[in-house]
Amino acid sequence: MLIKTVDLWKTYTVGTETIHAVQGVSVEIEKGEYVAIMGPSGSGKSTLMNLIGCLDSPTRGEYHLNGRRVSAMSDDELAYIRNKEIGFVFQTFNLLPRASALHNVELPLIYNGTSSGERIRKAKEALKTVDLEDRMTHRPNELSGGQRQRVALARALVNNPALILADEPTGNLDTATGAEIMELFGRLHREGNTIIIVTHERDIAIYADRIFYLRDGKVEKEEDVRHIKNSGN
Amino acid sequence: MRLSGFTESLLIAFGTFRTHKMRSFLTILGVLIGVACIIGMVSIIKGLDKSMAGQIESLGSNVIYVSKFKPGIQMGRRSEEERNRKGITFEDAVAVRENCPAVEAVSPQNYYHRPGGNYAKYRNIEVTRPSFFGTIPDYEVVNNSFVVEGRFITDADVKFRAYVCILGYDVAKTLFENLDPVGKKILVNGDRFTVVGVMEKKEELLGSGHANNFVLIPYDTFTKIHPEEKELALAVKARSPELIPAAIDQITELLRRRRGVPYDKPDDFAVFTQENLMDMYKQLTGIIYLAMIVISSIGLLVGGVGVMNIMLVSVTERTREIGIRKAIGAKRKDILWQFLIEASSLSGIGGVLGIILGLLFAQLVALVSPLPAAVPLLWVLIGFGFSVGVALIFGIYPAYRASKLNPIECLHYE
Numbered sequence: 119m120l121i122k123t124v125d126l127w128k129t130y131t132v133g134t135e136t137i138h139a140v141q142g143v144s145v146e147i148e149k150g151e152y153v154a155i156m157g158p159s160g161s162g163k164s165t166l167m168n169l170i171g172c173l174d175s176p177t178r179g180e181y182h183l184n185g186r187r188v189s190a191m192s193d194d195e196l197a198y199i200r201n202k203e204i205g206f207v208f209q210t211f212n213l214l215p216r217a218s219a220l221h222n223v224e225l226p227l228i229y230n231g232t233s234s235g236e237r238i239r240k241a242k243e244a245l246k247t248v249d250l251e252d253r254m255t256h257r258p259n260e261l262s263g264g265q266r267q268r269v270a271l272a273r274a275l276v277n278n279p280a281l282i283l284a285d286e287p288t289g290n291l292d293t294a295t296g297a298e299i300m301e302l303f304g305r306l307h308r309e310g311n312t313i314i315i316v317t318h319e320r321d322i323a324i325y326a327d328r329i330f331y332l333r334d335g336k337v338e339k340e341e342d343v344r345h346i347k348n349s350g351n
Numbered sequence: 352m353r354l355s356g357f358t359e360s361l362l363i364a365f366g367t368f369r370t371h372k373m374r375s376f377l378t379i380l381g382v383l384i385g386v387a388c389i390i391g392m393v394s395i396i397k398g399l400d401k402s403m404a405g406q407i408e409s410l411g412s413n414v415i416y417v418s419k420f421k422p423g424i425q426m427g428r429r430s431e432e433e434r435n436r437k438g439i440t441f442e443d444a445v446a447v448r449e450n451c452p453a454v455e456a457v458s459p460q461n462y463y464h465r466p467g468g469n470y471a472k473y474r475n476i477e478v479t480r481p482s483f484f485g486t487i488p489d490y491e492v493v494n495n496s497f498v499v500e501g502r503f504i505t506d507a508d509v510k511f512r513a514y515v516c517i518l519g520y521d522v523a524k525t526l527f528e529n530l531d532p533v534g535k536k537i538l539v540n541g542d543r544f545t546v547v548g549v550m551e552k553k554e555e556l557l558g559s560g561h562a563n564n565f566v567l568i569p570y571d572t573f574t575k576i577h578p579e580e581k582e583l584a585l586a587v588k589a590r591s592p593e594l595i596p597a598a599i600d601q602i603t604e605l606l607r608r609r610r611g612v613p614y615d616k617p618d619d620f621a622v623f624t625q626e627n628l629m630d631m632y633k634q635l636t637g638i639i640y641l642a643m644i645v646i647s648s649i650g651l652l653v654g655g656v657g658v659m660n661i662m663l664v665s666v667t668e669r670t671r672e673i674g675i676r677k678a679i680g681a682k683r684k685d686i687l688w689q690f691l692i693e694a695s696s697l698s699g700i701g702g703v704l705g706i707i708l709g710l711l712f713a714q715l716v717a718l719v720s721p722l723p724a725a726v727p728l729l730w731v732l733i734g735f736g737f738s739v740g741v742a743l744i745f746g747i748y749p750a751y752r753a754s755k756l757n758p759i760e761c762l763h764y765e
Contacts, residue, residue, distance in 0.1 A: 173758050197680050197681060206678050
C-alpha cells in the first residue's frame with residue numbers, strides 16, 4: 119500500500135469561524151495506480167492534496183506514505199519526504215522564472231545533495247522523457263504553456279518519486295495542449311509511476327483508473343472508470 | 352550546509368544583482384562607505400607611521416634634540432611666528448656645550464633634503480631616500496652609536512672638508528651586500544664620496560626602516576656642498592640620564608637668551624627627546640583610530656539596516672519562489688542560508704567597492720599631502736570581513752522570516 123489515510127481531518131480557524139475542510143477521509147491507493155480526486159470548488163480537494171503532498175499536517179487522523187507515518191512529522195522531515203517521495207505538478211506550473219528549464223529540473227536534486235555532474239545527467243534524462251531535450255537552455259518565458267508544464271513534469275520526475283501529484287495540471291492550458299499533457303501522464307503511468315490528479319473536470323478525471331468524488335470534505339463516492347477508457351474513448 | 356546548495360545560493364545572489372543593479376547599489380552604499388572609511392583611515396595612519404615614525408626613529412634614545420621646529424608632519428601653512436623663526440646655528444651648538452653644566456657633548460647635524468629624495472649609488476645599485484647630513488666626531492658619543500667597520504670621521508676630515516662618508520647599516524647592506532664597503536667610492540646626490548666606515552645597526556622602534564638608512568659626512572664638507580643649509584638640528588648628550596631634565600632646562604634657558612625671546616613669550620624653538628615624541632605620536636594615532644571606529648561603525652550600521660531592509664523586500668518579492676523551493680524539498684536551513692548568502696555576497700561586493708574607494712582615497716591623500724599611502728593586506732581583509740559580518744548579523748532576521756514561511760501560502764501568493 120503506497121498511500122493509506124485513516125479518518126483524516128483538517129480544521130482551520132478563520133477569525134471566529136471554524137472550517138472543517140477535510141472531514142474524516144479514509145482512502146487507500148496502491149503503488150502504480152492512476153487516481154483522480156474530483157470535486158467542486160470548496161469541496162476540500164486542495165486541502166486533501168496538500169495533506170497527501172505533505173505540504174500540510176492533518177489536525178486529526180493518520181497518513182501513511184510508502185510505509186512511513188507522515189502525519190506526525192516535523193516541517194523539515196516533511197520537506198525531506200516531499201523531496202524524496204513526491205513530485206508536484208501545479209496548475210500555474212510554478213517554475214523559477216529566471217532559471218533555465220534544465221536548472222528548474224535540477225532543483226529538487228540540489229536539495230538532496232546530488233553532485234553537479236549527476237544532477238545535470240538526471241535532469242537531461244528527465245527532460246528527454248518529456249520530449250524537451252532541445253529546450254533545455256530556455257527560460258520559462260521563452261516556452262509555451264504546454265512546454266512549461268512538461269518542464270514541471272520533468273522536475274516532478276527527476277528524483278524518481280513514489281508519487282506524482284498534479285493539481286489541475288491542465289487548468290491553464292487550451293484543450294488540445296491539455297490533452298497532450300494528459301497523454302503524457304498516461305504514458306508515465308504505463309511506465310510504472312503512481313499518479314494522483316486533482317481536478318474539477320470530469321473530462322480530465324476519466325484519464326485516471328479510479329475517481330474519488332469529494333464533497334464537503336468527505337469522499338462521497340468512488341468510481342472505477344477503466345471501462346470508459348478501454349471502450350475506446 | 353551542502354556545497355551544492357552553497358553554489359546555488361551564490362548563483363541566485365548574483366542573479367539578483369544583475370536584475371536589480373540600482374537597488375543593490377543603494378543597498379550596499381552604507382557598507383561601502385563604512386569600509387572605505389576603515390581603509391582610508393588606516394592608510395592615513397600607516398602613512399603617518401611611515402613618515403613621522405621614521406623621523407622619530409632616526410633619533411637616538413636618551414638624546415636631547417634641539418631644532419627650529421618639532422618634528423612631525425606639516426599640514427598646511429605654518430603660522431607667521433613659525434615662518435619667521437631663526438635657524439639653530441653652529442654657534443648655538445658651541446654655546447650649549449660650553450655654558451650648560453649638565454651637557455656632556457653636542458653634535459650638530461645639518462640635513463639636506465633633495466627634492467624627490469636623496470639617493471646613494473654604488474655602480475648600478477641605488478638606495479632611495481636615505482637621510483643625508485653633516486656632523487662632527489662627537490656624533491658617536493652623543494648618539495651612543497658607533498662604527499662597526501672602518502673608522503668614524505675625524506677632526507681632520509672636518510677641517511680639510513674631506514669627501515668621506517659613513518653609511519648607516521642598511522645602506523651598507525644594500526649597496527655592498529657581501530663586499531667590504533670601506534674604501535669604495537659611492538655617489539650621493541651626484542657627489543663622489545669614499546666610504547670610511549659603517550655604523551652599527553640601531554634598533555627600529557616603529558618598524559619604519561629609517562633608523563639605519565642614512566649617509567653622514569664631515570660637517571664642513573656638508574656646508575661646502577650645501578652652503579644654503581643654515582638650519583641645524585643639535586643632538587645633545589646629558590652627563591647622565593638623570594640629568595636629562597636639568598639639561599633640557601639649561602638649554603632652553605640659554606637659547607631663549609641667545610635668541611632674545613621675551614620672558615612672556617613661548618619658545619621659538621623645540622627641545623625634545625625621542626620619548627616625548629613617541630608619547631605625542633601615540634596620542635595622535637589613538638585619536639585617529641577612535642575617529643575611524645566611530646565613523647566606520649556608523650557607516651556599517653547604516654549599511655546593515657539597508658541590507659536588512661532590502662532583504663525583507665526581497666523575501667516578500669520572492670515569496671512564490673520560496674514556496675516552490677519548499678514544495679520540492681528545501682528545508683528551513685536551506686532557505687535561511689540562501690538569503691544569508693545573498694545578503695552577505697551583496698554586502699561583500701559593497702566591501703570590495705569600499706576597499707577600492709578607500710585605496711583611491713589614500714592615493715589621493717598621498718598625492719595632495721606629505722603622507723605616503725600604505726594599506727596593509729591585513730586591513731583589507733578586515734574591511735572585507737566587516738562587510739560580510741554586518742550582512743550576516745542584519746540578514747539573519749529577513750532570512751529567518753523567509754525560512755519560516757508556509758509553503759502552501761507561498762504557492763498561492765500573487
